[in-house]
Amino acid sequence: MSEPADTPCARFGHTTVFFGDKSGKYPDGNQVIVTGADTRVAFDSPLVANRIGEPFDAADYIVQGHIHEDHITGWHRVRGIPVHVHDADLDAARSWEGLGRAYGLAPDRLPAMRAKIERQFFYEPRPDAIGFADGAQWDLGGGVRVHAVHMPGHTAGHCVLIVEPDGVAFIGDIDLTGFGPYYGDASSSLVDFRRTIARLPDLPASTWITSHHRGVYTERTRMLDALAAFAAKVDDRRERLLEMLREQARSLDELVRIRLIYPPGYEDVYIDDAESHSIRMHLDELVANGVAQKRDDGRYALR
Numbered sequence: 001m002s003e004p005a006d007t008p009c010a011r012f013g014h015t016t017v018f019f020g021d022k023s024g025k026y027p028d029g030n031q032v033i034v035t036g037a038d039t040r041v042a043f044d045s046p047l048v049a050n051r052i053g054e055p056f057d058a059a060d061y062i063v064q065g066h067i068h069e070d071h072i073t074g075w076h077r078v079r080g081i082p083v084h085v086h087d088a089d090l091d092a093a094r095s096w097e098g099l100g101r102a103y104g105l106a107p108d109r110l111p112a113m114r115a116k117i118e119r120q121f122f123y124e125p126r127p128d129a130i131g132f133a134d135g136a137q138w139d140l141g142g143g144v145r146v147h148a149v150h151m152p153g154h155t156a157g158h159c160v161l162i163v164e165p166d167g168v169a170f171i172g173d174i175d176l177t178g179f180g181p182y183y184g185d186a187s188s189s190l191v192d193f194r195r196t197i198a199r200l201p202d203l204p205a206s207t208w209i210t211s212h213h214r215g216v217y218t219e220r221t222r223m224l225d226a227l228a229a230f231a232a233k234v235d236d237r238r239e240r241l242l243e244m245l246r247e248q249a250r251s252l253d254e255l256v257r258i259r260l261i262y263p264p265g266y267e268d269v270y271i272d273d274a275e276s277h278s279i280r281m282h283l284d285e286l287v288a289n290g291v292a293q294k295r296d297d298g299r300y301a302l303r
């Protein structure tokens with residue numbers, strides 16, 4: 001495999017990581033390529049896939065950790081090769097209608113979102129994407145294997161992909177960034193994301209590769225520290241939401257306007273919907289725990 005001179009990369013056994021801009025900070029990402037004795041596999045295809053040439057373009061197939069616009073930007077380069085996607089993200093891979101449902105955008109915002117991702121991320125669907133389930137395995141030859149661990153929350157089908165025998169885990173958008181976990185889609189789940197974070201330390205891995213910004217962790221203690229800080233962002237959001245409700249009872253729409261996840265004034269086509277899904281999940285949790293209640297006028301109040 002040829003390594004492009006102008007893209008930083010690092011090798012971990014049979015796995016090569018090509019780093020996107022700013023270690024793959026969104027909208028870019030980090031491209032993972034795994035090479036066995038007879039097969040080369042790409043995990044996802046972030047924007048950097050469009051800059052590295054042969055290492056990505058000559059992959060035999062793609063295994064997706066999940067489906068989001070910034071992880072499928074290289075599909076247009078390799079239309080003939082198989083794309084494997086967890087069953088719960090399969091509709092999002094196969095059609096724009098499926099992706100739109102997974103995002104859960106308001107119908108009047110869908111055309112603008114499609115135009116944006118076609119322009120910025122080379123978006124096109126893969127009607128022939130192949131589904132897989134938790135525990136799926138791929139044999140790359142020479143004793144190199146990949147297996148999928150279903151770890152939902154970010155999306156319904158989000159998986160960690162583990163390369164054996166090297167103990168390399170591609171943890172995707174459990175990305176350990178300072179932003180914290182993203183669960184702003186209709187297909188996201190805060191409950192599942194909390195469970196996924198709790199399970200991450202138990203994976204059989206000694207190298208952890210993130211899709212965005214953090215890059216690679218090779219020391220378990222550093223990864224665990226980053227994971228704890230990442231998880232704490234969820235509790236920070238919960239506390240801020242409680243503070244907003246302590247001031248006065250508020251409707252979901254009012255809370256979306258105030259903003260919980262993104263800074264006030266930050267605008268993009270999907271932000272209101274992402275705020276709405278995220279806040280609703282926190283409200284559901286507060287109601288389920290008996291901390292808050294939904295009043296007859298639709299506003300949420302502390303109990």
Ligand SMILES: [Zn+2]
Nearest residue numbers: 066068154173
């Ligand atoms: Zn994502």
